Amino acid sequence: MDVTIAESAVRGTAQAPPSKSYTHRAILAAGYSEGATVHDPLVSADTKATMRAVEAYGGIVDRSDESELSVTGFAGRPETPDDVIDCANSGTTTRLVTATAALQDDLTVLTGDDSLRSRPQGALLDAIEQLDGRAESTRDNGQAPLVVGGGVDGGTVSIPGDVSSQYITALLMAGAVTESGIDVELTTGLKSSPYVDITLEVLEAFGVTAEETDGGYAVAGGQSYDPDGSAYHVPGDFSSMSYLLAAGALAADEELVVTSAFPSAQGDSAIVDILESMGATLDWNRDDGEITVERSALDGVEVGVEDTPDLLPTIAALGAAADGVTRITDAEHVRYKETDRVSAMAEELTKMGAEVEEREEELLVYGEETDLRGATVDGHDDHRIIMSLAVAGLVADGETTITGAEHVDVSFPGFFDVLQGLGAAVGQ
Ligand SMILES: O=C(O)C1=C[C@@H](OP(=O)(O)O)[C@@H](O)[C@H](O)C1
Numbered sequence: 410m411d412v413t414i415a416e417s418a419v420r421g422t423a424q425a426p427p428s429k430s431y432t433h434r435a436i437l438a439a440g441y442s443e444g445a446t447v448h449d450p451l452v453s454a455d456t457k458a459t460m461r462a463v464e465a466y467g468g469i470v471d472r473s474d475e476s477e478l479s480v481t482g483f484a485g486r487p488e489t490p491d492d493v494i495d496c497a498n499s500g501t502t503t504r505l506v507t508a509t510a511a512l513q514d515d516l517t518v519l520t521g522d523d524s525l526r527s528r529p530q531g532a533l534l535d536a537i538e539q540l541d542g543r544a545e546s547t548r549d550n551g552q553a554p555l556v557v558g559g560g561v562d563g564g565t566v567s568i569p570g571d572v573s574s575q576y577i578t579a580l581l582m583a584g585a586v587t588e589s590g591i592d593v594e595l596t597t598g599l600k601s602s603p604y605v606d607i608t609l610e611v612l613e614a615f616g617v618t619a620e621e622t623d624g625g626y627a628v629a630g631g632q633s634y635d636p637d638g639s640a641y642h643v644p645g646d647f648s649s650m651s652y653l654l655a656a657g658a659l660a661a662d663e664e665l666v667v668t669s670a671f672p673s674a675q676g677d678s679a680i681v682d683i684l685e686s687m688g689a690t691l692d693w694n695r696d697d698g699e700i701t702v703e704r705s706a707l708d709g710v711e712v713g714v715e716d717t718p719d720l721l722p723t724i725a726a727l728g729a730a731a732d733g734v735t736r737i738t739d740a741e742h743v744r745y746k747e748t749d750r751v752s753a754m755a756e757e758l759t760k761m762g763a764e765v766e767e768r769e770e771e772l773l774v775y776g777e778e779t780d781l782r783g784a785t786v787d788g789h790d791d792h793r794i795i796m797s798l799a800v801a802g803l804v805a806d807g808e809t810t811i812t813g814a815e816h817v818d819v820s821f822p823g824f825f826d827v828l829q830g831l832g833a834a835v836g837q
């Protein structure tokens with residue numbers, strides 16, 4: 410599906426969608442439990458993949474009320490799936506469920522779409538083998554399809570932390586229901602570490618204890634998932650908010666207010682500081698969960714995305730509309746996402762007239778050399794690329810056409826309706 414965006418102003422109030430990361434974890438944690446209700450979940454293409462996985466292991470996810478998923482769990486003992494598990498486009502599902510599969514004596518086959526089958530899983534497979542499980546890539550290239558099983562009952566693993574923090578999350582979530590628990594020793598520094606903080610927060614809410622250690626993380630075995638009060642509430646998603654806030658900072662003709670913005674462990678709430686350091690007029694009322702932003706003249710910024718890889722496309726789009734240089738550093742792991750987002754943003758912003766320089770670990774956007782103009786751009790079948798290009802389209806001269814725009818359903822179903830509701834000239 411192509412979507413067009415013409416240069417236009419935005420204003421008004423938009424509610425942030427629920428957090429994808431918290432929803433994945435809450436659904437799987439509910440699966441590991443006897444049962445739990447997940448309130449305000451994100452129901453999107455990616456989180457549906459996690460629901461399918463919980464059902465494949467013998468859980469039931471009642472979706473009749475999308476504001477409240479009632480999950481009957483498999484109580485720490487996953488059944489043998491009847492079929493392969495289709496993780497679609499979701500890296501989180503693939504990684505987290507790979508560790509669930511390792512608990513089973515029998516084998517699970519996990520696969521997904523073209524993008525998913527090109528993403529790195531090797532270090533997680535290796536970790537499962539260190540735990541005497543069976544974990545193979547059918548093509549022997551460290552990528553899905555994966556075949557995983559072997560009845561892992563705990564132990565110690567060494568694993569790099571610079572490819573994906575989701576490996577750590579996966580091992581901690583599964584480790585709690587093993588016999589002896591799992592000690593994770595990191596062989597490199599950890600990238601995307603706030604996502605492990607999210608995991609620890611959700612585990613705690615489900616009555617599971619895991620902790621950071623000197624060299625990594627550890628979870629004791631023999632624990633039961635048991636949510637406090639049998640219900641879990643998902644907070645708003647700051648990665649999704651980043652597009653709305655960026656739209657406001659670039660194109661609001663009156664205030665733009667984003668609601669459901671309560672503080673949580675999400676590293677991507679850094680978008681607030683990043684916008685402020687670019688010169689945006691912004692106010693975050695943490696008690697009311699409201700962020701108000703006004704159109705502001707933005708300056709370039711230097712920002713490391715070690716902890717916040719999903720913000721790179723948003724920052725790049727902001728940089729293209731700002732004055733001066735925007736330098737996004739520590740970005741190597743951003744190349745392992747749904748697409749290589751460093752390259753994808755460089756390629757597509759260039760089509761819109763931006764001066765961009767791609768380095769191995771960095772993306773530089775020369776705002777002062779840039780005159781954004783509408784163009785036909787490729788969304789790379791990647792939700793974050795699509796939403797960031799839409800934001801750039803609001804301030805580009807003329808009309809921007811984004812191809813494959815339906816993929817926003819991975820994390821922000823209805824994104825273009827929300828943008829249109831704020832006054833943007835969107836053609837769907
Ligand atoms: O655990 C999670 O929910 C996520 C972790 C991050 O991935 P990496 O840890 O692979 O960087 C992030 O990019 C992804 O969107 C969601």
Ligand SMILES: C=C(OP(=O)(O)O)C(=O)O
Pocket residue numbers: 429455498499500501502719746747793820
């Ligand atoms: C990288 C992302 O998610 P995942 O790893 O779950 O595919 C994302 O949402 O940007």
